[in-house]
Amino acid sequence: MTADHLDGNALAGPLAELFAVDVTAATGRCASCGLAGPIAALHVYGPEPGLVGRCPGCEEVVLRLVRGPGSAWLDLRGALSLRVTLPE
Amino acid sequence: MERTPARRARWTAARLTGIRDETPTARTLRFSVPGWPGHLAGQHVDVRLTAEDGYSAQRSYSLAGPADGDTVELTVERVPDGEVSPYLTEIMEVGDEVELRGPVGGWFVWRPESAAPVLLVAGGSGVVPLMAMLRERRHAGSRVPFRLLYSLRGPDSRYYADELRRPDPGVDVTYLYTRGTPDPWPRPAGRVRLDDLAEGGWPSSFEPDCYVCGPTGFVETVADLLLTLGHAPERIRTERFGPTGG
Amino acid sequence: MAIVSRGFRGRPRAGGDRLPPGQYLVEDFPVLSAGPTPRVPTDRWEFAIDTEEGETHRWSWQEFMALPQERPAVDIHCVTRWSKLDTHWEGVSLDVLFEDVESAAEYALVHSYGGYTTNLPVEDLLDGKAWIVHRFDGEELAPVHGGPARLLVPHLYFWKSAKWVRGIRLLNEDWPGFWETAGYHEYGDPWREQRYEGD
Ligand SMILES: Cc1cc2nc3c(=O)[nH]c(=O)nc-3n(C[C@H](O)[C@H](O)[C@H](O)COP(=O)(O)OP(=O)(O)OC[C@H]3O[C@@H](n4cnc5c(N)ncnc54)[C@H](O)[C@@H]3O)c2cc1C
Numbered sequence: 001m002t003a004d005h006l007d008g009n010a011l012a013g014p015l016a017e018l019f020a021v022d023v024t025a026a027t028g029r030c031a032s033c034g035l036a037g038p039i040a041a042l043h044v045y046g047p048e049p050g051l052v053g054r055c056p057g058c059e060e061v062v063l064r065l066v067r068g069p070g071s072a073w074l075d076l077r078g079a080l081s082l083r084v085t086l087p088e
Numbered sequence: 089m090e091r092t093p094a095r096r097a098r099w100t101a102a103r104l105t106g107i108r109d110e111t112p113t114a115r116t117l118r119f120s121v122p123g124w125p126g127h128l129a130g131q132h133v134d135v136r137l138t139a140e141d142g143y144s145a146q147r148s149y150s151l152a153g154p155a156d157g158d159t160v161e162l163t164v165e166r167v168p169d170g171e172v173s174p175y176l177t178e179i180m181e182v183g184d185e186v187e188l189r190g191p192v193g194g195w196f197v198w199r200p201e202s203a204a205p206v207l208l209v210a211g212g213s214g215v216v217p218l219m220a221m222l223r224e225r226r227h228a229g230s231r232v233p234f235r236l237l238y239s240l241r242g243p244d245s246r247y248y249a250d251e252l253r254r255p256d257p258g259v260d261v262t263y264l265y266t267r268g269t270p271d272p273w274p275r276p277a278g279r280v281r282l283d284d285l286a287e288g289g290w291p292s293s294f295e296p297d298c299y300v301c302g303p304t305g306f307v308e309t310v311a312d313l314l315l316t317l318g319h320a321p322e323r324i325r326t327e328r329f330g331p332t333g334g
Numbered sequence: 335m336a337i338v339s340r341g342f343r344g345r346p347r348a349g350g351d352r353l354p355p356g357q358y359l360v361e362d363f364p365v366l367s368a369g370p371t372p373r374v375p376t377d378r379w380e381f382a383i384d385t386e387e388g389e390t391h392r393w394s395w396q397e398f399m400a401l402p403q404e405r406p407a408v409d410i411h412c413v414t415r416w417s418k419l420d421t422h423w424e425g426v427s428l429d430v431l432f433e434d435v436e437s438a439a440e441y442a443l444v445h446s447y448g449g450y451t452t453n454l455p456v457e458d459l460l461d462g463k464a465w466i467v468h469r470f471d472g473e474e475l476a477p478v479h480g481g482p483a484r485l486l487v488p489h490l491y492f493w494k495s496a497k498w499v500r501g502i503r504l505l506n507e508d509w510p511g512f513w514e515t516a517g518y519h520e521y522g523d524p525w526r527e528q529r530y531e532g533d
């Protein structure tokens with residue numbers, strides 16, 4: 001609740017409501033600067049009014065997640081791609 | 089060895105079954121969670137509290153050790169004027185219930201099949217998920233060398249004091265006191281410095297996996313110092329607890 | 335149904351008819367942020383209004399400070415449910431800033447240093463309803479609260495009162511801002527509890 005940010009790890013619970021795989025261990029690529037890294041390493045602001053994940057390289061928004069009653073809004077515009085490791 | 093099956097997380101009821109005071113301001117809470125799927129060392133849960141009138145608040149807490157069947161443990165530091173931590177540390181009694189969502193987080197985790205040496209750097213309550221890694225190491229019979237650097241106010245603020253005092257082959261524990269030290273003590277009280285990490289950690293040439301956890305400012309400082317010492321960014325995993333860090 | 339945790343009360347939630355539905359009172363001034371706090375020195379600060387015709391009106395810090403100042407005392411309501419009563423501000427009414435602006439646009443997109451945006455109807459900015467403020471409680475507005483200057487539109491949820499405000503773009507079509515594109519309400523009237531899209 002201050003200007004300090006958390007790590008992308010803090011997104012794990014809110015994202016686990018939406019996805020069956022752990023998205024924080026996935027590799028995301030920033031649409032602004034191209035930096036690739038785990039979602040867990042994003043700089044996360046929030047949780048209120050919403051979670052905002054920013055690129056640790058350029059601080060641009062990679063991901064936004066808002067949870068309201070009965071709905072969640074997820075914006076991944078700032079992520080060029082997500083690479084999820086899956087068991088064979 | 090992924091013990092957490094893929095599934096979407098839901099809130100489930102957890103009943104408090106035991107309390108252990110760690111320090112005058114922190115306690116370990118033992119919960120029974122029917123159907124707990126197991127978890128990895130370093131993972132956390134989200135805790136949700138709901139009041140009579142429907143108002144609710146949620147916060148994240150790290151799992152303090154390996155699961156024991158349906159039983160999990162959290163250690164919570166009381167943040168003055170906080171909304172959730174004073175409830176968990178002062179008001180809650182055995183038999184009371186909260187809701188948990190988890191285990192969650194697959195990045196800030198240590199797996200016992202990993203062979204790299206491990207450096208753990210804790211600030212205050214940030215020791216909780218790192219303790220889970222130490223306990224998992226012991227539990228799994230791993231021989232991987234661990235070093236724990238634990239920054240804290242003074243000797244009274246030590247979590248898990250008895251357990252960390254017991255010799256554990258392959259594990260070194262160094263306390264970095266910030267306010268007051270035991271008497272006598274080789275290192276003057278003060279915040280973590282480059283020397284602390286250079287002496288108490290591993291050389292970067294050993295390519296250790298570094299886990300840093302605690303208040304946001306502490307994590308920031310330590311991560312920078314580790315980079316200065318030549319540790320590769322991809323080997324430094326951080327978990328910021330927030331401004332106070334609990 | 336959520337499980338009630340015995341003895342959990344949470345933050346005090348006093349009522350009273352100055353509180354919109356679902357809000358609770360705070361005495362402190364919580365800081366919510368969606369990103370790092372921009373530091374904008376006043377010698378590089380400027381504020382601009384861009385019209386739908388492509389005309390730009392600009393103020394440097396000196397020019398802005400030389401405009402007639404007002405001291406609104408208002409209640410503010412955050413969508414995260416805290417409200418703060420009788421907050422004291424100092425700044426310039428948007429009526430003053432819009433005096434020479436020729437525009438028939440109905441929509442405004444407010445943008446900030448740091449990249450934040452929020453949208454609202456132009457009419458909600460006029461007629462003594464909104465200000466660009468630079469002092470809070472008798473002091474310079476701190477950067478965490480939006481200093482050097484922020485928008486103040488107290489009749490809407492506080493996310494509309496953009497911190498670190500840099501300018502306003504006047505548009506013929508509504509263009510949703512940062513939170514408005516991520517689930518929050520287009521308009522955000524606290525008295526009608528317009529928190530989320532569709533409320
Ligand atoms: C992934 C993760 C894991 C965590 N694990 C643990 C854990 O294992 N143990 C643990 O104890 N905590 C842990 N935390 C922290 C925990 O989630 C809460 O943030 C903490 O317990 C405080 O919650 P609270 O409701 O008591 O305080 P809040 O009500 O959230 O905050 C207290 C009030 O004090 C203010 N405040 C906070 N810090 C300061 C400050 N430094 N100066 C001035 N004002 C301040 C806040 O803005 C707020 O108004 C973890 C956090 C994360 C993200």
Ligand SMILES: [Zn+2]
Nearest residue numbers: 030033055058
């Ligand atoms: Zn980037």
